[in-house]
Amino acid sequence: MAEKIDLKRIARELNLAVSTVSRALRDSYEISEETKQKVFALARQLNYEPNPYASSLRRQRSKTIGVVLPELPNNFFTHVVNGIEWVARQKGYHVLIYITHEQMEQEISLIRHLQSGRVDGVLASVCAGTQDIAHFRSLHQHGIPLVFFDRVCEDSGFPTVTTNDYEASYHATVHLIQQGCRHLYHLTLPLHLSITRKRLQGFLDALQQYQLPVNESTVLIAKDMDLFYDQLDQLLCSTQPPDGIFAAVEKLVLLVYHICQKRHIRIPSQLKVLAFSNLETAPLLAPPLTTITQPAFEIGKKAAELLFRKIEKKRDILEQMHYVIPSALVIRDSTRSLGQALSNQSAAEWIHSA
Amino acid sequence: MAEKIDLKRIARELNLAVSTVSRALRDSYEISEETKQKVFALARQLNYEPNPYASSLRRQRSKTIGVVLPELPNNFFTHVVNGIEWVARQKGYHVLIYITHEQMEQEISLIRHLQSGRVDGVLASVCAGTQDIAHFRSLHQHGIPLVFFDRVCEDSGFPTVTTNDYEASYHATVHLIQQGCRHLYHLTLPLHLSITRKRLQGFLDALQQYQLPVNESTVLIAKDMDLFYDQLDQLLCSTQPPDGIFAAVEKLVLLVYHICQKRHIRIPSQLKVLAFSNLETAPLLAPPLTTITQPAFEIGKKAAELLFRKIEKKRDILEQMHYVIPSALVIRDSTRSLGQALSNQSAAEWIHSA
């Protein structure tokens, strides 16, 4: 076991004061070039790594940010985290990951803990159930900046980074209608979330625009996954099945594919399907899935950049509180109408992004 | 901005010593029930959260572990992290995520930094290029436990958690051969990694067992992805194309699917394909992909459990240094031979449309 190397040790060996060594290592202008060189050399030789907790305690900043998200095995969130990590690394910051698993109590206790000063700022995407945001306000009162991404709390006074949920939904729905769908259904998560509300609204407005009927069964909200699967199964096998499905989140469209596979329902001839999704395998599915692809990396990057602006100068007034980075509607076979040729662009498209 | 709540503040309000409050909050037997209640009540009322860095500094432990991995948007790694997080949460530990992006210098500087005491232990899956493990040894010398998972350094003296790479590969290859493949190719990453070597060995041994020929082009190693795509494209379009492909990692099998889609090569009739993969969409691909599915969550969970044993009692001798959790070969249409019934309609539709 290697003995501990601290400032005291380096100071002792060089016959210097601890403070001198500290300053030398931070390359302070007060210290002579000669001393600096000696200190650098020994520090390197001894493999010195400053104790981050001593430093954090003294300087009252942790060089750490917290990322709070509902789930990790999710193509959208992992790319967001990648974007965040990209920025954090440039800044020399560390990233703590917290997964809420959609449990509000987790989210609350976690955020309450983060008041402690463990992190200098927080990036969060809230639980599907979150309505009360007292815990986030409390965090703010403790002077810890917070930026929401994707699943944001609107009108909460915190900066947000999202995609153009409403417009993307609207246009995707219009696409479905133009492909001939007349009996459209919308699959989504509980409507507490602003993204689910906006995506739904875009969907409904398109239906209204085209004077297509809406009834209370048009919108299916997934609370429990097993239940939802059965519900969906019944819908797709009913005597009046939908001819178009819009899934507001990736997870739900996979259920549709599974059921269609099991029930031998053909996509797109019997049923057209599209979804908000960042599945890298979307072009390889049977059939290739039309997606609203969110700029996940950019969302993470932008959210992190905003957070660092807040961290670096708390008084900084952002010229804009709500950033919207548009999604792309990528049309693939799952929404093609019969007359249209099947495409093989997907491969080329994919290579390009890889 | 809420004023800072610390032990001193609580002590002052209750006319107690700081040390008493500290002990009360840790529910020490030395403190009277009455005092404890008062302290608890006030702490709760003031929303007290202890400063973790002060505590870490004093106690010389951080209640934090570090997870080092080559990439995050990857179905295997995200599930591993989920498993790790699951254990860490039980233990009241925090999780720092570090992504190396396959850059060895990143890995080295990162691990060197972690000597600082920022974490109480490290879980790592190394870069494809990592050969020298001096940085890991150095970490160990600083008394910080390390457990490798998946991409492990063998014979390094550190505990490892992996799947049964060799056996799984061997059996998967036998499966391909039994399905009629005679011209098999193996796609993999650089062979510095123990997983790539073991998977390759399982593959080669099966070929030898069945007396199938092996030549220098049988094994394709992906260094640069763009280059590899072209190389693969040429192979699949050559006059002597393979009739079976084994991809040692998920990323590479997707290239195969893309090329087959673009080149109208039919799977499985012209080419059978399987891969190590944790793709949740494997059953939904065109055609459904036969996978060697790794127990990702369990690997993360086991690795974390081992790490905590080391953290909690450094002298603890593990009765076993290398844990192997078996993968499952999930046979789907991508390796079915012609005589066999297709498992579902999506494959039928795919063939029809191809």
Add this chain to the structure above:
DNA sequence: TTGTAAGCGTTATCAT
């Protein structure tokens, strides 16, 4: 240019 010393908020030791 360098040294001395206080202090960050907690915990552990020793006293009362």
Add this chain to the structure above:
DNA sequence: ATGATAACGCTTACAA
């Protein structure tokens, strides 16, 4: 059962 105090390793006035 509670209090006083030192110490964790570093940064930063202030002094020299």
